[in-house]
Amino acid sequence: MAGSSVVAWLAGVAALAGLATAAAVTVDAAGPISAEPPATAARATAGTPFITVVTAQPTHARTAPASRASATTNPAKASPIAPCATGRWQRDIEEGLDTLGGYGVVTVDGRQAPNDCAAISAFQRRFGIEPARGQADATTADVARRIVASSTPERRSGCKATAEVTACVDLSLQTVWVMRGGEVVSGPTVMRSGFRGHATPAGTFRINKRAMREWSDPYEVWLPYWQRFVGGIGFHETTTYLHDDQRGSHGCVNLLHRDAVDMFDRLHRGATVRTFGRRSGT
Numbered sequence: 001m002a003g004s005s006v007v008a009w010l011a012g013v014a015a016l017a018g019l020a021t022a023a024a025v026t027v028d029a030a031g032p033i034s035a036e037p038p039a040t041a042a043r044a045t046a047g048t049p050f051i052t053v054v055t056a057q058p059t060h061a062r063t064a065p066a067s068r069a070s071a072t073t074n075p076a077k078a079s080p081i082a083p084c085a086t087g088r089w090q091r092d093i094e095e096g097l098d099t100l101g102g103y104g105v106v107t108v109d110g111r112q113a114p115n116d117c118a119a120i121s122a123f124q125r126r127f128g129i130e131p132a133r134g135q136a137d138a139t140t141a142d143v144a145r146r147i148v149a150s151s152t153p154e155r156r157s158g159c160k161a162t163a164e165v166t167a168c169v170d171l172s173l174q175t176v177w178v179m180r181g182g183e184v185v186s187g188p189t190v191m192r193s194g195f196r197g198h199a200t201p202a203g204t205f206r207i208n209k210r211a212m213r214e215w216s217d218p219y220e221v222w223l224p225y226w227q228r229f230v231g232g233i234g235f236h237e238t239t240t241y242l243h244d245d246q247r248g249s250h251g252c253v254n255l256l257h258r259d260a261v262d263m264f265d266r267l268h269r270g271a272t273v274r275t276f277g278r279r280s281g282t
Contacts, residue, residue: 096144195248
């Protein structure tokens with residue numbers, strides 16, 4: 001093959017490879033939907049600031065909502081973490097799980113053991129912490145601290161719940177629970193509220209709209225288990241890893257899948273929502 005022909009042939013191969021790569025990226029970015037949402041879908045009122053999770057620079061580019069498995073994945077999960085790894089948070093986690101109970105037997109001695117690892121892993125799975133390998137890390141310690149604090153009578157009293165069904169949203173601890181007749185009937189569990197510039201307001205509200213999933217016009221994303229309680233703000237299942245502290249919503253209360261389903265079942269249109277405290281940094 002002549003020199004000029006070889007060059008042309010190699011250029012053609014490179015061009016085809018480039019097209020294949022571009023095609024693969026386009027398919028991945030487009031995901032399962034690329035057309036307009038169904039006409040029958042519940043749509044946000046024009047101009048209503050429906051919420052999706054953002055970083056400091058929110059994007060308005062059209063992207064498909066990722067599947068639950070990928071949307072809630074911790075970016076740090078790619079880093080190898082040894083199962084049952086111990087560390088400076090070991091005793092704090094043991095004390096938290098011992099106080100809460102329900103996750104297995106733990107020995108509060110600051111040393112990792114098979115029973116400790118199993119209990120920590122169960123706790124991590126419950127609260128969507130990744131990876132859930134029983135490692136004694138900072139995220140697990142922080143979640144345990146928040147859940148223990150939210151379980152105290154003093155913290156619960158801050159909700160000022162009445163006898164009717166009330167969703168209590170602790171913005172300071174980033175937790176939520178449901179009360180009825182003065183008793184906690186669900187939670188406490190983790191949540192994520194609005195970030196700087198989009199703080200979730202404190203106050204007393206009532207749920208005024210519910211949908212199994214709501215389409216957000218401004219951000220073009222589905223909001224599963226939607227329960228609106230003020231303006232364009234409501235409860236819904238998160239679309240990203242909940243424990244990424246660099247993220248926040250535009251005001252909504254983001255929930256893990258199991259908690260979004262549970263709260264959708266327990267609350268109703270007209271149910272009271274009490275938000276109190278303030279998220280750090282807002």
